[in-house]
Amino acid sequence: PPPPPPPPPPSPPPPPPASQPSPNASCAPLPSPAAPARPPAAAVRTPPQQQLEPPPPPPRQQQPPPPPPPPPPPPPPSAPLPPGSCPRGWERGGSKCYRLIGRASQAGCQDMCAAALPGAAGGGAGGAGLVCIESRAEQDFLRTTFGRVGEGCCRWPDPFIGDFGSDQSCCTWSGLFQDPSADSGFRGDAAAGWDLWRAGGCDSGFRAWSRGEPNQWGGLEEDCALLFGPGEGWVDIGCGGEYRCLCEVALARGPLDAAAPLLR
Secondary structure, three states, X not given: OXXXXXXXXXOOOOOOOOOOXXXXXXXXXXXXXXXXXXXXXXXXXXXXXXXXXXXXXXXXXXXXXXXXXOOOOOOOOOOEOOOOOOEOOOEEEOOEEEEEEEEEOXXXXXXXXXXXXXXXXXXXXXXXXEOOOOOHHHXXXXXXXHOXXXXXXXXXXXXXXXXXXXXXXXXXXXXXXXXXXXXXXXXXXXXOOOOEEOOOOOOXXXXXXXXXXXXXXXXXXXXXXXXXXXXXXXXEEOOOOOXXXXXXXXXXXXXXXXXXXXXX
Protein backbone atom coordinates (compact mmCIF):
# COMPACT_ATOMS: atom_id res chain seq x y z
CA PRO A 1 0.00 0.00 0.00
CA PRO A 2 1.22 3.55 -0.58
CA PRO A 3 2.83 5.41 2.36
CA PRO A 4 0.63 7.62 4.39
CA PRO A 5 0.77 11.30 3.56
CA PRO A 6 3.01 13.49 5.76
CA PRO A 7 1.39 15.38 8.57
CA PRO A 8 0.48 18.95 7.90
CA PRO A 9 2.91 21.63 9.10
CA PRO A 10 2.11 23.26 12.42
CA SER A 11 0.34 26.55 12.23
CA PRO A 12 2.39 29.66 13.28
CA PRO A 13 1.71 31.08 16.71
CA PRO A 14 -0.64 33.99 16.82
CA PRO A 15 0.96 37.45 17.09
CA PRO A 16 1.01 39.02 20.50
CA PRO A 17 -1.76 41.45 21.21
CA ALA A 18 -0.88 45.07 20.62
CA SER A 19 -0.32 46.98 23.78
CA GLN A 20 -3.00 49.49 24.45
CA PRO A 21 -1.94 52.88 25.77
CA SER A 22 -3.03 53.61 29.24
CA PRO A 23 -5.68 56.21 29.35
CA ASN A 24 -3.57 58.23 31.83
CA ALA A 25 -0.32 58.00 29.86
CA SER A 26 1.16 61.17 28.50
CA CYS A 27 1.69 61.63 24.88
CA ALA A 28 5.32 62.77 25.40
CA PRO A 29 7.91 60.48 23.88
CA LEU A 30 9.70 58.20 26.26
CA PRO A 31 13.30 59.20 27.04
CA SER A 32 15.86 57.05 25.52
CA PRO A 33 17.66 54.93 28.04
CA ALA A 34 20.97 56.50 29.26
CA ALA A 35 24.04 54.86 27.98
CA PRO A 36 25.87 52.96 30.68
CA ALA A 37 28.77 55.03 32.20
CA ARG A 38 32.20 53.98 31.07
CA PRO A 39 34.32 52.88 33.86
CA PRO A 40 37.24 55.29 34.36
CA ALA A 41 40.32 54.26 32.63
CA ALA A 42 42.82 52.76 34.95
CA ALA A 43 45.44 55.31 35.88
CA VAL A 44 48.62 54.46 34.17
CA ARG A 45 51.41 54.55 36.69
CA THR A 46 54.64 55.67 35.20
CA PRO A 47 57.74 54.58 37.06
CA PRO A 48 59.63 57.45 38.72
CA GLN A 49 62.46 58.79 36.67
CA GLN A 50 65.71 57.39 37.92
CA GLN A 51 68.14 60.03 39.20
CA LEU A 52 71.35 59.55 37.33
CA GLU A 53 74.48 60.22 39.41
CA PRO A 54 77.09 62.35 37.72
CA PRO A 55 80.01 60.36 36.51
CA PRO A 56 82.97 60.35 38.88
CA PRO A 57 85.67 62.90 38.08
CA PRO A 58 88.62 61.55 36.26
CA PRO A 59 91.51 60.63 38.53
CA ARG A 60 93.85 63.53 39.23
CA GLN A 61 97.15 63.38 37.61
CA GLN A 62 99.77 62.99 40.33
CA GLN A 63 101.97 66.01 39.90
CA PRO A 64 105.64 65.37 40.53
CA PRO A 65 107.00 67.29 43.54
CA PRO A 66 108.71 70.55 42.69
CA PRO A 67 112.46 70.36 42.54
CA PRO A 68 114.24 71.42 45.73
CA PRO A 69 115.54 74.98 45.77
CA PRO A 70 119.15 75.36 44.88
CA PRO A 71 121.52 75.47 47.85
CA PRO A 72 122.54 78.94 49.00
CA PRO A 73 125.80 80.20 47.61
CA PRO A 74 128.80 79.64 49.83
CA PRO A 75 129.72 82.55 52.09
CA PRO A 76 132.37 84.85 50.73
CA PRO A 77 135.86 84.11 51.91
CA SER A 78 136.76 85.75 55.18
CA ALA A 79 138.23 89.15 54.56
CA PRO A 80 140.69 90.61 57.03
CA LEU A 81 139.70 93.72 58.92
CA PRO A 82 142.19 96.54 58.77
CA PRO A 83 144.44 96.67 61.84
CA GLY A 84 142.94 98.64 64.69
CA SER A 85 139.34 98.13 63.49
CA CYS A 86 136.27 96.84 65.36
CA PRO A 87 133.28 95.11 63.80
CA ARG A 88 130.25 97.39 63.54
CA GLY A 89 128.36 97.72 66.82
CA TRP A 90 131.46 97.06 68.92
CA GLU A 91 133.01 99.78 71.08
CA ARG A 92 136.75 100.21 70.92
CA GLY A 93 138.66 100.58 74.17
CA GLY A 94 142.42 100.25 74.26
CA SER A 95 143.44 97.14 72.40
CA LYS A 96 139.98 95.50 72.52
CA CYS A 97 136.44 95.87 71.17
CA TYR A 98 133.42 95.50 73.49
CA ARG A 99 129.69 94.95 73.05
CA LEU A 100 126.62 94.19 75.20
CA ILE A 101 124.69 91.25 73.77
CA GLY A 102 121.48 90.13 75.51
CA ARG A 103 121.03 88.49 78.91
CA ALA A 104 121.78 84.98 80.10
CA SER A 105 123.57 82.98 82.76
CA GLN A 106 127.32 83.42 82.86
CA ALA A 107 127.97 80.29 80.80
CA GLY A 108 125.12 81.26 78.44
CA CYS A 109 126.67 84.68 77.95
CA GLN A 110 129.97 83.09 76.99
CA ASP A 111 128.16 81.10 74.29
CA MET A 112 126.36 84.22 73.05
CA CYS A 113 129.60 86.16 72.83
CA ALA A 114 131.29 83.39 70.87
CA ALA A 115 128.28 83.20 68.50
CA ALA A 116 128.32 86.98 67.93
CA LEU A 117 131.47 86.63 65.86
CA PRO A 118 131.43 83.10 64.38
CA GLY A 119 134.82 83.60 62.76
CA ALA A 120 136.35 84.51 66.10
CA ALA A 121 134.69 81.98 68.39
CA GLY A 122 136.40 80.70 71.50
CA GLY A 123 137.22 83.82 73.45
CA GLY A 124 140.66 85.15 74.25
CA ALA A 125 143.62 85.13 71.88
CA GLY A 126 141.69 86.93 69.15
CA GLY A 127 138.29 85.26 69.79
CA ALA A 128 135.06 86.70 71.21
CA GLY A 129 134.15 85.91 74.83
CA LEU A 130 133.06 87.41 78.14
CA VAL A 131 135.24 90.28 79.30
CA CYS A 132 138.58 89.49 80.84
CA ILE A 133 139.51 92.63 82.76
CA GLU A 134 143.24 93.13 83.00
CA SER A 135 143.80 96.59 84.49
CA ARG A 136 142.32 99.50 86.42
CA ALA A 137 142.19 101.50 83.18
CA GLU A 138 140.12 98.83 81.50
CA GLN A 139 137.83 98.56 84.55
CA ASP A 140 137.24 102.32 84.54
CA PHE A 141 136.57 102.37 80.80
CA LEU A 142 133.96 99.61 81.09
CA ARG A 143 132.37 101.22 84.15
CA THR A 144 131.93 104.60 82.46
CA THR A 145 130.93 103.17 79.06
CA PHE A 146 128.54 100.39 80.10
CA GLY A 147 127.98 100.74 83.86
CA ARG A 148 125.54 103.69 84.03
CA VAL A 149 127.63 105.31 86.74
CA GLY A 150 125.75 106.80 89.67
CA GLU A 151 122.41 105.13 88.93
CA GLY A 152 122.80 102.37 91.52
CA CYS A 153 121.36 99.92 89.01
CA CYS A 154 123.04 96.78 90.32
CA ARG A 155 122.09 96.41 93.96
CA TRP A 156 119.94 94.43 96.37
CA PRO A 157 118.20 95.50 99.60
CA ASP A 158 120.65 96.01 102.46
CA PRO A 159 118.82 96.52 105.77
CA PHE A 160 122.12 96.98 107.62
CA ILE A 161 122.59 100.36 105.95
CA GLY A 162 118.89 101.12 105.57
CA ASP A 163 118.83 100.61 101.81
CA PHE A 164 115.71 98.69 100.82
CA GLY A 165 115.93 99.44 97.11
CA SER A 166 116.50 96.75 94.52
CA ASP A 167 117.61 97.20 90.91
CA GLN A 168 119.57 94.77 88.77
CA SER A 169 119.00 96.42 85.40
CA CYS A 170 122.69 97.07 84.75
CA CYS A 171 124.24 94.06 86.48
CA THR A 172 126.69 92.62 83.96
CA TRP A 173 128.64 89.39 83.82
CA SER A 174 132.38 89.32 83.66
CA GLY A 175 134.11 86.10 82.69
CA LEU A 176 135.56 85.48 86.17
CA PHE A 177 134.35 82.51 88.22
CA GLN A 178 135.48 80.55 91.29
CA ASP A 179 136.77 77.02 91.57
CA PRO A 180 133.68 75.20 92.98
CA SER A 181 135.85 73.17 95.34
CA ALA A 182 137.16 76.31 97.13
CA ASP A 183 134.09 76.62 99.35
CA SER A 184 130.71 75.05 99.95
CA GLY A 185 128.01 76.73 102.00
CA PHE A 186 129.65 78.12 105.12
CA ARG A 187 132.69 75.87 104.75
CA GLY A 188 135.87 76.80 102.95
CA ASP A 189 137.26 80.17 101.93
CA ALA A 190 134.88 82.43 100.00
CA ALA A 191 137.81 84.47 98.72
CA ALA A 192 139.83 81.50 97.40
CA GLY A 193 139.80 79.94 93.96
CA TRP A 194 138.95 83.10 91.99
CA ASP A 195 141.36 82.45 89.15
CA LEU A 196 139.20 81.00 86.35
CA TRP A 197 137.91 82.90 83.29
CA ARG A 198 135.33 81.84 80.74
CA ALA A 199 137.31 83.25 77.81
CA GLY A 200 140.13 80.99 76.80
CA GLY A 201 143.57 82.48 77.09
CA CYS A 202 142.69 84.90 79.91
CA ASP A 203 144.87 84.64 83.01
CA SER A 204 144.39 88.13 84.45
CA GLY A 205 145.11 88.60 88.15
CA PHE A 206 143.40 92.00 88.35
CA ARG A 207 140.42 92.22 90.78
CA ALA A 208 138.07 95.07 91.67
CA TRP A 209 135.76 93.67 94.35
CA SER A 210 133.25 95.84 96.17
CA ARG A 211 133.80 96.13 99.91
CA GLY A 212 133.05 92.85 101.70
CA GLU A 213 133.12 90.80 98.51
CA PRO A 214 133.42 87.95 97.70
CA ASN A 215 131.51 86.57 100.66
CA GLN A 216 129.37 83.52 99.80
CA TRP A 217 126.50 85.52 101.35
CA GLY A 218 124.19 83.49 103.56
CA GLY A 219 125.99 80.28 102.66
CA LEU A 220 124.68 80.45 99.11
CA GLU A 221 126.86 79.20 96.30
CA GLU A 222 128.10 82.44 94.79
CA ASP A 223 130.76 81.35 92.35
CA CYS A 224 130.61 83.96 89.55
CA ALA A 225 131.56 87.64 89.37
CA LEU A 226 129.23 90.48 88.39
CA LEU A 227 130.38 93.95 87.36
CA PHE A 228 129.01 97.34 88.45
CA GLY A 229 127.78 96.26 91.89
CA PRO A 230 127.63 98.47 94.98
CA GLY A 231 130.44 101.01 94.84
CA GLU A 232 130.81 100.22 91.11
CA GLY A 233 132.90 97.16 92.03
CA TRP A 234 132.48 93.43 91.56
CA VAL A 235 130.23 91.11 93.56
CA ASP A 236 130.04 87.33 93.74
CA ILE A 237 126.68 85.74 92.96
CA GLY A 238 125.18 82.46 91.77
CA CYS A 239 126.18 81.64 88.21
CA GLY A 240 122.67 80.88 86.93
CA GLY A 241 121.11 84.35 87.14
CA GLU A 242 120.32 86.11 83.87
CA TYR A 243 122.26 89.36 83.61
CA ARG A 244 123.78 91.40 80.80
CA CYS A 245 126.46 89.81 78.64
CA LEU A 246 129.50 92.05 78.08
CA CYS A 247 131.64 90.58 75.33
CA GLU A 248 135.11 91.46 74.14
CA VAL A 249 137.29 90.67 71.17
CA ALA A 250 140.82 91.77 70.41
CA LEU A 251 141.38 94.48 67.83
CA ALA A 252 141.64 93.09 64.32
CA ARG A 253 144.91 91.44 63.60
CA GLY A 254 143.60 89.07 60.92
CA PRO A 255 140.34 87.45 59.70
CA LEU A 256 137.45 87.99 62.10
CA ASP A 257 134.09 88.10 60.37
CA ALA A 258 133.72 89.20 56.76
CA ALA A 259 129.97 89.75 57.29
CA ALA A 260 130.51 92.38 60.02
CA PRO A 261 130.84 95.86 58.51
CA LEU A 262 133.58 98.07 59.82
CA LEU A 263 133.30 101.06 62.10
CA ARG A 264 134.47 104.15 60.29
